[in-house]
Amino acid sequence: MPTAKLVDKNGTEYSPDMETSFNYSVETGVDDSKVLSDLNPDISVTSVAVFEVSKEKFSEGEWFIEIDGQKIFIK
Secondary structure, three states: OOOEEEEEOOOOEEOOOHHHHHHHHHHHOOOOOOOOOOOOOOOOOOOOOOOOOOHHHHHOOOEEEEEOOEEEEOO
8 A cells, every 4th residue: 555645845754644534534435445455456446644734834835745755746
């Protein structure tokens, strides 16, 4: 399973808040029940990750989502 981290411009890494991620998936109807199971080829799943960062800190600069070592610019 791919791992996701939120990374700021200084390289500080933030892990997902698992409880909040679970609650968000329930509230939005995202069925991520198979995320932790082995998947057969050509099968995909959708999952969510929620990160807790203050509004002030998030406003300060560039942010990336890092998935299995690959950084994706988000802000």
